[in-house]
Amino acid sequence: MKAGIKVKFWGVRGSIPTPGIKYVKYGGNTSCVELLLPDEQLFIFDAGTGIRELGNSFCNREKQLKAHIFLSHFHWDHIQGLPFFMPSYIKGNEIVILGMETQEVKLDKILSNQMESIYSPVKLQSLSADIKFHVLSEGNAVIDGVNIDTVFTNHPGQSMGYVVTYGKTKICYFTDNEILPAWVTEDNKLKYRLDCRDKILCLTKGADLLIHDAQYTEEEYKSRVGWGHSSICEVLRLAK
Ligand SMILES: [Zn+2]
Known part of the structure; x- marks a missing residue:
């Protein structure tokens, strides 16, 4: 770092x-x-x-x-x-x-x-x-002189992600979180937070380090939709 x-x-x-x-x-x-x-x-x-x-x-x-x-x-x-x-x-x-x-x-x-x-x-x-x-709730706080942004993520029972900004350095911690592929959000039967991905994208822009849950391969994820964890591919797409 x-x-x-x-x-x-x-x-x-x-x-x-x-x-x-x-x-x-x-x-x-x-x-x-x-x-x-x-x-x-x-x-x-x-x-x-x-x-x-x-x-x-x-x-x-x-x-x-x-x-x-x-x-x-x-x-x-x-x-x-x-x-x-x-x-x-x-x-x-x-x-x-x-x-929270x-x-x-x-x-x-x-x-x-x-x-x-x-x-x-x-x-x-x-x-x-x-x-x-x-x-903490979703929003912003200054903790020990350091700026912290928080966002609720998609995970059973809810989870919270953190973005720490220290000077010009940004470090992001997002686990556990399910990043949703388009085919999952179409009917949104599982009542996901559909704005979560955009919020994370916005907050993590220009990050020096993104720590993110990437539990499954794309194939494994297909039978684990709604379990609250991401596929490696979706995390890489987010990080690009
Ligand atoms: Zn969990």
């Missing part, structure tokens, strides 16, 4: 972690991407199991840590690493968790629910770091 901007992929799997010799090339952890900006802003995208190793990499520093964790949505593969993010156990650290919420369940509740005692020995409320929640 441009000088002083670091991007590291700590987890790129979907659905479930995949340990084993077959998966060592890209790793077996679920979604987590680190973006470290020159002014030491630490932005983390998704809290799949990859966030555990990311957190461990910051545990030996003497300075207190401030981190912003942007969640795309709350399917397990995007939040299941959060209880194992060691910086949240260290007093003095500041962790801000950002994402629903009318029925608020953001803090969505995440504390997965750490209730029936699921986890440690409750979210008992973590030693200062944990804050920041609810």
Whole structure:
């Protein structure tokens, strides 16, 4: 990346972690991407199991840590690493968790629910770091001095994509999202957000880095319409 901007992929799997010799090339952890900006802003995208190793990499520093964790949505593969993010156990650290919420369940509740005692020995409320929640909707926000654009994507239960603009550098994170080929949108039986592709195109124009879900080949996608993931070809068309 441009000088002083670091991007590291700590987890790129979907659905479930995949340990084993077959998966060592890209790793077996679920979604987590680190973006470290020159002014030491630490932005983390998704809290799949990859966030555990990311957190461990910051545990030996003497300075207190401030981190912003942007969640795309709350399917397990995007939040299941959060209880194992060691910086949240260290007093003095500041962790801000950002994402959408629903009318029925608020953001803090969505995440504390997965750490209730029936699921986890440690409750979210008992973590030693200062944990804050920041609810986002579609639009624009300035987070830690950095411009963030957000857009809802096509995924079961809804998901949110992020565009980070730092100076003249633009980094885009879109997973999970189903980019729709024309033959799918004709009757729109599945009630997709039909304006989603255009919104993403507009926001990602001139991007330095586009990170996008590309789960299927075109052939595989035909039997997985509505599952909320894109074919490689559609992502390449979007990126052109
Ligand atoms: Zn999902």
